[in-house]
Amino acid sequence: MSTRLFLILCLVGIDFAEKPPDVKCKVINLEYVKCLWNASGVNYSFYSGFHGKPLRECDSYIVESGLNVGCKQPEDKLETVRFNTCYTELRQGNQAYRQNHQLKDKVKLNPPSNCTVQLRSDANLWFKWRQIFTKCVESEVRYRVNNHNWELSKISLGVQEYCINFPSNSSRYELQVRSALSHSCGSSEEWSEWSEPVVWGAHNKTGFPPAPPPDKLRYSVDVWSVVLFCVGGATLILLIVLLLHHERIRIILIPVVPKPSLVPRDLEEWLDSSKGLKEAFKTSYTERTCSVREYCSVPPSDTDSSDSSILSVSTNQTVCYNPVPSPDPNDSGPSSSDEFVPPEEQHVPV
Incomplete structure (x- = not known):
């Protein structure tokens, strides 16, 4: 059984080893044809040419680890020749692997x-x-x-x-x-x-770090968004709990604003305490007072009617004078008989 399995593996390995390498070609800047292949540990010789032209060996090989893995083959008039079929051939000893390529839409x-x-x-x-x-x-x-x-x-x-x-x-x-x-x-x-x-x-400035690839940038943005949302939600819940259960912290964070009072008694006390404001409402000026009296004429006596005549004046007079301070009720003021009578009010017989 083991012998059969060994033989099968050997045959598969030989089949893989004999599988021709895949050649991929591009036209670079309409100047030359660049072809790459998988060497698989074999050093191949490369030949290429467009339809109607003979194959010729590569002018410039691309070498990696001592093996030919590519070729840069200059071509003339690639603006038009690229529409024709390109033939490539890898040779190693008596073996040759040939492929056809359409390079019309493979111009870089x-x-x-x-x-x-x-x-x-x-x-x-x-x-x-x-x-x-x-x-x-x-x-x-x-x-x-x-x-x-x-x-x-x-x-x-x-x-x-x-x-x-x-x-x-x-x-x-x-x-x-x-x-x-x-x-x-x-x-x-x-x-x-x-x-x-x-x-x-x-x-x-050129000191900015290189931008990450779009997929990596999108992934990092999504992760940070989730983290920030979680941290923000946890912080908000913790703050609400602290405000509800700790009165001192609530007062510090949200101080109580006193409500203004408009009680009339407070206004009166404020007015009483402001003496200057009260004095401002007192009058600081005086006015002259005027007394108005009515006078009547006195009829003449019978004895003096023939010899004399009475000059009588019947007028309405108004006398204005400067005010005098009001007398103190405890002091004895002048009697009514001492009242001043203006000269115009006296009747003098003639």
């Missing part, structure tokens, strides 16, 4: 170069780059502010600049661009690598 351009960013007089931030192929190339720009998430924007065919309207001087902008062949020239599913980042704003 070099990253754009000469990237610059400038704030122009129109208060907009302009990002420019240079791509050798202008007519058949579409671009994609990404930028981020203050090391936050990237924002992507598609650029029209043939355009090699991008505008950010009214940027903030206090923020840091980081921009990159990549390119690919458009549909008008046979679209490619391969995008170039991102260009070197250019930075504008916040004194062009």
